[in-house]
Amino acid sequence: MHDPAALYDITPDADDVPEGLPLVAGLTGFADAGSAVSQLAEYVLDTLDHTLVATFDADELLDYRARRPTFTFDQDHISEIEPSTLSLYLVRDDLGQRFLLLAGFEPDFQWQRFTAAVVQLVERYRVSTTTWVHSIPMPVPHTRPIGVTVSGNRSDLVEAMSVWKPVTQAPANALHLVEHRLGETGHPTAGFVLLVPHYLADTEFPDAAVAALSSISAATGLIFPTDRLREEGRDFMVKVDEQVAGNHELSRLVATLEERHDTYMQGNPLPSPLTDQDGQVPSADALAAELEKFLATRRVDGEGDDRS
Template structure:
């Protein structure tokens, strides 16, 4: 089907008047670990001048029955229907430069057509660089700087080289296909994935959003605000640390993650540095654990990751059962 009919500009917008060097993409993927994408969307759209300039036809690409939107029943009538939308925003950064932000859930259907439609938008608007932002739950401690893995259609376009340590087969998010199709069209596209502590990935974790925005700056993206996120991050860090300090089992868990993380990042004092093969094997094992948590996977158990996972907010108790699996 024709991809040009899938995306439309707002009625009041003349696409010929739009211009911006960079497109940031915060579309959903496996999960929004640490709610990094939501926090970034809130920070940029609430603190910078912006307007919606276009949207995708959601009735063609979204699975409403599979991912039912929420609605409120107020006594005898419905209100506050949360309409799923994939929107293109025009945003002005701190330096007064215009960039674009694509927000919304991961499309359920017609991935190739959606990728084709977005490539047309990139070409129409003269976008020079596309940066895709997302979070990933990983066996890292909250007491260390969160790693941000980089990938790209053309690896030479990455400014800071921090690739995954090996080759992996995994279930593809839409952003993986979008990266490939944009690169095939000759466009500069770089993906940024922050590693969020596994025991905190289901709560809002501003440090994850801050790590991604710092990576955007490293990749020569727009100048973005950090002050509000930094204030939120301080509050969350203090709340998390207070709960961990009160529970020795959690202190042991974090200490173990710190030791493993330090061995991977630095040589340490007399510590043996793991080889790339060692690191790849460990990450591969961790990625494989997601398939067993998938309710549709034949080996999946009755319990979901949310039932066994971390709290939804830093004020809830981080009990011993919230320790990550041994293979993490």
């Protein structure tokens, strides 16, 4: 393996990073349901004081043809090209507590080397805990709080917060590998997988970002300002509820999801909140046919045209 340290460049401000801070991570590119991770990173960097500590080499890690950068064409010339980035930041939360944030694109290549690089940075700064978030689409109702599945070696968080503990195989995120490698060393890690309603997976769902921030707070004690996100979430949910209330078939299907969710959460011996007694996952087709058509094309932010 080539030197992991060659994958990233350290900034001059890196020397000012104190030891023993928590690391928070979220990478985009795979199954970011409800845009939870991308919203989280954008919101944190927009609202909290931060300093760039390290930048990873996109030319080594990114498949540009799969995830092309965006450019701005201004009448007759290219005025700007927005590059994809993967960086480590030193951030202060709402109370001034410092933490490290790893955010940006999920690497397409060199996962083993990337993992070794992250472990190297964890060791360099003697990181106290590592917490990461991920979101996946699930047949759960939008009318119930977003649940999480918790992984890692922090059993207190698993017992207190994990609503679904399956034995299953699924495609990995690069941070799964990081978690596994850190766990082998005994480093305290927790991964939060948000279970986002499948019919809202292609939207920017503000409540998903709030759930991600709340999970991080539970694991780290960090405090985030979420008033703006919560207000956006209320406006978003009003629009969703209007669409559901105006369509009998949608209302019936959402009610079915609610019933299965509530039965599971009340301790009934269903194997999962996502299935019925026969183990069948409810179909997304009817919901997707109408609700996704309305929501997936744009972010619902209060005012706007009412496309259905």
